[in-house]
Amino acid sequence: QVHLVESGGGVVQPGKSLRLSCAASGFSFSAYGMDWVRQAPGKGLEWVASIWYDGSNKYYGDSVRGRFTISRDNSKNMVYLQMNGLRGEDTGVYYCARDRGTGAQFDYWGHGTLVTVSS
Amino acid sequence: QSVLTQPPSVSGAPGQRVTISCTGGSSNIGAGYDVHWYQQLPGTAPKLLIYANNNRPSGVPDRFSVSKSGTSASLAITGLQAEDEADYYCQSFDTSLTGWLFGGGTKLTVL
Numbered sequence: 546q547v548h549l550v551e552s553g554g555g556v557v558q559p560g561k562s563l564r565l566s567c568a569a570s571g572f573s574f575s576a577y578g579m580d581w582v583r584q585a586p587g588k589g590l591e592w593v594a595s596i597w598y599d600g601s602n603k604y605y606g607d608s609v610r611g612r613f614t615i616s617r618d619n620s621k622n623m624v625y626l627q628m629n630g631l632r633g634e635d636t637g638v639y640y641c642a643r644d645r646g647t648g649a650q651f652d653y654w655g656h657g658t659l660v661t662v663s664s
Numbered sequence: 665q666s667v668l669t670q671p672p673s674v675s676g677a678p679g680q681r682v683t684i685s686c687t688g689g690s691s692n693i694g695a696g697y698d699v700h701w702y703q704q705l706p707g708t709a710p711k712l713l714i715y716a717n718n719n720r721p722s723g724v725p726d727r728f729s730v731s732k733s734g735t736s737a738s739l740a741i742t743g744l745q746a747e748d749e750a751d752y753y754c755q756s757f758d759t760s761l762t763g764w765l766f767g768g769g770t771k772l773t774v775l
Contacts, residue, residue: 580764582710590702590710590753592764604763640709648757650700650715657709 547571547653549641554658557631565626565658567641575599575619578644580651581626583660585637594626595644608634631662665689666758668767675773676744684739684770686754692765694735697757701730701739704751704769713752714739741772749774 553565567579581593594615595604603615614627624641638659642651669687676682686699693699698716705711712721714730727742737756741748754767 582766589751589769590704590755590766592766595763606763607761648697650698650712651702651710651755652712652715652721654709654711 547643549643549653549655551639551641551655551658554639554660556661556663558664559632559662561631562627562629563631563660565628565639565641565660567624567626567655569622569624569641569643572643574622578646579615579617579624580642580644581615581624582640582642582651582654583635583637584640584657585634588637591637593639596624628660631660633662636660636662666691666760666765668692668754668756668765670752670754670767670770672768673771673773675775676741677775678744678746680744681740681742682744682772683741684752684754684772686737686739686756686767688735688737688756688765690735691760692735692756692758693732693737695759697759699730699732699737700755701728702753702755704753706750710753744774746774748772 548570550568557563580595596615612630617624638657640657641655643653700715701713702710703713729740731738751769753769758765
């Protein structure tokens with residue numbers, strides 16, 4: 546049974562950093578791409594970042610490129626999102642999701658972790 | 665263009681049929697990338713509803729179906745039920761962004 550569990554959210558001041566983690570279980574982690582998707586309060590879904598199954602390629606949404614970094618540790622079945630230079634508009638629930646490759650669907654999602662950027 | 669446009673809301677009575685449109689452009693749906701649909705019930709994480717060409721994950725009833733033409737796609741829900749009340753999102757890959765696009769979401773209200 547596939548499980549994705551996010552952690553690391555919390556309240557952080559503007560300009561500070563935060564690292565989110567996503568623990569994966571129940572599948573062959575190193576065979577799948579992984580993604581982060583966020584949702585601002587009362588708003589829709591926004592794709593944040595993607596990483597290939599082997600970590601060789603990473604892609605970012607325009608609003609986070611240069612500030613956020615996605616990474617993974619296949620030996621630990623973990624994916625991370627390092628968020629630097631946080632802004633108020635980064636506030637929201639961050640979901641970890643598994644993808645089936647470029648152009649393919651996000652077939653499993655975690656329950657999300659809330660990030661609040663506020664002074 | 666690199667955006668997927670959905671109507672903000674749709675509604676229907678129990679038993680009726682509703683459709684939700686998703687309009688993209690030549691760098692995403694029009695480029696031949698698959699369109700995927702997600703359902704988000706209130707207070708929960710999104711869930712994959714239908715992917716690519718009418719493929720439904722286990723447990724999703726065949727009341728849900730999709731179609732695609734040119735730069736647009738559409739989700740149809742027949743035999744509307746109260747439990748279908750949720751937000752629905754379309755998704756496609758965009759070659760200009762080298763990344764994913766989600767539609768703005770459509771809130772389905774069952775009257």
